[in-house]
Structure formats: C-alpha cells, structure tokens
Amino acid sequence: MKQESPPRKSIDSWLGKAIPRGQVSEVFLPVSESYSGISLSIPLQIHRSDVDGPTVFVTAALHGDELNGTGAVRELILDKEFRLKKGSLILVPILNLLAFDRHSRYMPDRRDLNRCFPGSPNGSLASRVADTIFTEIVGRCDFGIDLHTASIRRTNYPNVRADMSDPRVAALAKHFGTEVIVDGAGIDGSLRKEACRQGCPTIVLEGGEVWKVEPAIVETAVRGVKNVLAHLDMIDFAKEIPEQQLVVKRTQWVRADGGGFLQFHVRPGQVVEINQPLATNTDLLGHQNRIMEAPFDGVIIGMTTIPAVGPGQPVFHIGKLPKDTDPDELRESRQSEENLEQRTVEDLASNVMVVDHEESRYPES
Incomplete structure (x- = not known):
C-alpha cells in the first residue's frame, strides 16, 4: 500500500556542500566505517539544470556483483554531451560499496541489502546502510531507476519490473522501452517497493549476468534512462521504443x-x-x-x-x-x-x- 509521501529533502546542498544549479557536482556519501574506523563513502554525480523539474535517481550495483548497471551509469557520467534542460539527476555507479569491494552479492554481515529498506539507523550493518541510502538518495527524489542483473550462474533478457497498478510507475516502465515488462509490486524490503510506498515511483531493469559489463545490456540501460528523462521533459532525446511491448503478468x-x-x-x-x-x-x-x-x-x-x-x-x-x-x-x-x-x-x-x-x-x- 502506498504511504503518504514524506517531505522531500532539498537537492540544494548535501553534507554541507552546495549543489549549484546548472552544474555537475560530486558528492561522497558516508555509508559505513571500516574495522579501522575509516569512513566508507559511495561516490555520486549530481546533474542540475537551471530550471526546476523532477529529481531522478539512477542506481547500480545494489547487489555488489551486478556490474552491467555500473557500466551504464558510467556511460552517462562519461558522456560530455549529456545535458539536462530541467530538473536534477543523481547517478550512483556503485550503491553497495561494501559488497562490491568483496565481489559479492551480499553485505559483509551476509544480508541482502535489497531486503533491508527503508532500513534503521540503529539496526544491523545492512539496515544502517539502507537507512542512509533511503534517507539521503530516495528522500531527495521524485522518481527512481534501479539497474540489476540476474543472480550468479544465470542471465536475464532485459526486462523492467514494475507495479503496473500505479499509473506513474506504469508510465516509467513503458517509456523506459524494454520489450518485456514484468508486472508486480516487488518484494517487501526491496528498494523498488519501499521507494514506491514512500511516493517515489521506481522501476527496476533486470539484464545480463553478474561480474560483466555487456554491450547490449549497457546500450539497453542507457537508452532506457534517456527515454525516461525525455518522457519527463528533462532532456532532448528522440525516444526509442520497441515495436511491441509485452506486459507479462x-x-x-x-x-x-x-x-x-x-x-x-x-x-x-x-x-x-x-x-x-x-x-x-x-x-x-x-x-x-x-x-x-x-x-x-x-x-x-x-x-x-x-x-x-x-x-x-x-x-x-x-x-x-x-x-x-x-x-x-x-x-x-x-x-x-x-x-x-x-x-x-x-x-x-x-x-x-x-x-x-x-x-x-x-x-x-
């Protein structure tokens, strides 16, 4: 059930750092600490237009071994021609840094971070990381795109997972532009489902294998992100949608x-x-x-x-x-x-x- 949306946190500043309009900024978000007490931070790139508009997050490697999404986010980061005409975009190439550093799907405490949202500041390691992500990233956004792959020893044909009963989520899913959309609300504790519950329509792309950056999957993901941003009138981009789209129930x-x-x-x-x-x-x-x-x-x-x-x-x-x-x-x-x-x-x-x-x-x- 969708909950009443809490007030959005401002994008104007982050951790005491100003995020100017019309610029691309970098933020390093502390999510945990090492055994030696050194702060562990995930890098974010924030694009802001001079014109007000939606704020969208694009996250990858919520499971630390799922790197196709990381490849796609990096393509957007390295695209020097990429410009917003309105709104803000938060790009997160590695969301689960603790699992990524171990080449693992799971957190060091053996929990699946994508079952721990919205998290708790006083809970387990995974729950605390989830709380920071949910508060600092999801809490600033109006829409979300979370990029995934199949689990180990499997591969996925690109498909969007979305709760098609929510019109705003359904619009994101269709405009993302995969041939296959799997209809479902998602699993309790997942980033997608909990973000939707908090009033931030969010979809997931599933595509390819772990530990790889596959060209066709990256192309699909980049095209999909740009399709969504064009749908929200945030960029100028000629949307590319397959001739047929299937909503699989x-x-x-x-x-x-x-x-x-x-x-x-x-x-x-x-x-x-x-x-x-x-x-x-x-x-x-x-x-x-x-x-x-x-x-x-x-x-x-x-x-x-x-x-x-x-x-x-x-x-x-x-x-x-x-x-x-x-x-x-x-x-x-x-x-x-x-x-x-x-x-x-x-x-x-x-x-x-x-x-x-x-x-x-x-x-x-």
Missing part, C-alpha cells in the same frame, strides 16, 4: 526433473510456443534422459548458464505472452539489423551453446 521457472547435462535448444529472449523443446537432459555419455518443454507461449526472460543440473534446479524463467500476442508477429518485429532486442538475444546467446532440437542426435538410454 505470469512467469514460471521450468525446473529439471532429474540430474544430467543439458543441451540447450533456446536462448535468452527467444520467443517460444507451448510444448516447444527447451533443452535435452542427457547423461555424461550423451544418452537422452528427458526433454524440457515450454509450459505455454512465452518469452525466455532468464535462464541458467550452467548446463549441469540436479533435480528441481531452475533452468528457464519464462514470461507468459499476453493473450493478444502472436508469437510469429513478435519474432517478425525483431527482424532488423538495427533492432536492439534481436542483437541482445544474439549477444546473450554467445554465453550458452544452443543447438536446434531438430538437428540434435542423442542415443537413447
């Missing part, structure tokens, strides 16, 4: 029925139809054990990158196509050399070996 993990070594037949982002073979599970000598099939017409929004599986392990995350979506029309909408969605499918597929099911040959057990 149901997703399902297809899990392995038994152990074995998989031969994948589909790739991240591929459009599939009900009962289509997704992978063949074999023993180590190549004897076919089982064939995994699509439970409905859908799109592969996530999948494992490790072909060795055990019983019950998740392999394919499928978003069910809306009833009015024709799989063939969706495939045809991507058929262009300049189509970012198709290029993303091809780029992500370079991390897994995919063989067409009709061309595969396995001896029977």
Whole structure:
C-alpha cells in the first residue's frame, strides 16, 4: 500500500556542500566505517539544470556483483554531451560499496541489502546502510531507476519490473522501452517497493549476468534512462521504443526433473510456443534422459548458464505472452539489423551453446 509521501529533502546542498544549479557536482556519501574506523563513502554525480523539474535517481550495483548497471551509469557520467534542460539527476555507479569491494552479492554481515529498506539507523550493518541510502538518495527524489542483473550462474533478457497498478510507475516502465515488462509490486524490503510506498515511483531493469559489463545490456540501460528523462521533459532525446511491448503478468521457472547435462535448444529472449523443446537432459555419455518443454507461449526472460543440473534446479524463467500476442508477429518485429532486442538475444546467446532440437542426435538410454 502506498504511504503518504514524506517531505522531500532539498537537492540544494548535501553534507554541507552546495549543489549549484546548472552544474555537475560530486558528492561522497558516508555509508559505513571500516574495522579501522575509516569512513566508507559511495561516490555520486549530481546533474542540475537551471530550471526546476523532477529529481531522478539512477542506481547500480545494489547487489555488489551486478556490474552491467555500473557500466551504464558510467556511460552517462562519461558522456560530455549529456545535458539536462530541467530538473536534477543523481547517478550512483556503485550503491553497495561494501559488497562490491568483496565481489559479492551480499553485505559483509551476509544480508541482502535489497531486503533491508527503508532500513534503521540503529539496526544491523545492512539496515544502517539502507537507512542512509533511503534517507539521503530516495528522500531527495521524485522518481527512481534501479539497474540489476540476474543472480550468479544465470542471465536475464532485459526486462523492467514494475507495479503496473500505479499509473506513474506504469508510465516509467513503458517509456523506459524494454520489450518485456514484468508486472508486480516487488518484494517487501526491496528498494523498488519501499521507494514506491514512500511516493517515489521506481522501476527496476533486470539484464545480463553478474561480474560483466555487456554491450547490449549497457546500450539497453542507457537508452532506457534517456527515454525516461525525455518522457519527463528533462532532456532532448528522440525516444526509442520497441515495436511491441509485452506486459507479462505470469512467469514460471521450468525446473529439471532429474540430474544430467543439458543441451540447450533456446536462448535468452527467444520467443517460444507451448510444448516447444527447451533443452535435452542427457547423461555424461550423451544418452537422452528427458526433454524440457515450454509450459505455454512465452518469452525466455532468464535462464541458467550452467548446463549441469540436479533435480528441481531452475533452468528457464519464462514470461507468459499476453493473450493478444502472436508469437510469429513478435519474432517478425525483431527482424532488423538495427533492432536492439534481436542483437541482445544474439549477444546473450554467445554465453550458452544452443543447438536446434531438430538437428540434435542423442542415443537413447
């Protein structure tokens, strides 16, 4: 449930430092201390226009090993031609510095920071960091974009996660411009859900793998951020929206029925139809054990990158196509050399070996 919005903190100054209009400023936000008592601070870049307007945050690496978003934020930071015509933008390349320094998803106290918001100044380490982030960053903003990747040993086809029941959130999600939008309010304690509860409409981009900066994912993220800023009339930018956008209300993990070594037949982002073979599970000598099939017409929004599986392990995350979506029309909408969605499918597929099911040959057990 959306709560009454608290008063926004001013963007005019931060930690006693003036943030002038019409300039780009840097702030180092203390979030914790080392064992030696040295202050640990996350770097922020703040863009301000001379003209009043919304304040937007773009955060990356809330999980410290999810670096695609960091690559995207750095592209914006390094773009010398990037200018706001109104409002303010807070860019945060690494939100979870403590996890980033350990090449880890989690905080040193083994907590998931993205389950600790809005946090508490007197709580655990993760809760205290969450409180600082929520107070000092979210508390100054009108809108938010949080950039994520799949968890370890998985990859995600770019998709926005958003509570489409909130009109302001839905507008952000659609204008961001991914082909797939997964509808849902999110998990209690997550930055996205708690920011929305506090009256700061926020969306999440999920795309790619951990520990990587993948060109197609970075391009998707940068394009999406600029699309949103153009939607809010904060920059001049010709918005780029896919020919088709799917609002997915149901997703399902297809899990392995038994152990074995998989031969994948589909790739991240591929459009599939009900009962289509997704992978063949074999023993180590190549004897076919089982064939995994699509439970409905859908799109592969996530999948494992490790072909060795055990019983019950998740392999394919499928978003069910809306009833009015024709799989063939969706495939045809991507058929262009300049189509970012198709290029993303091809780029992500370079991390897994995919063989067409009709061309595969396995001896029977």
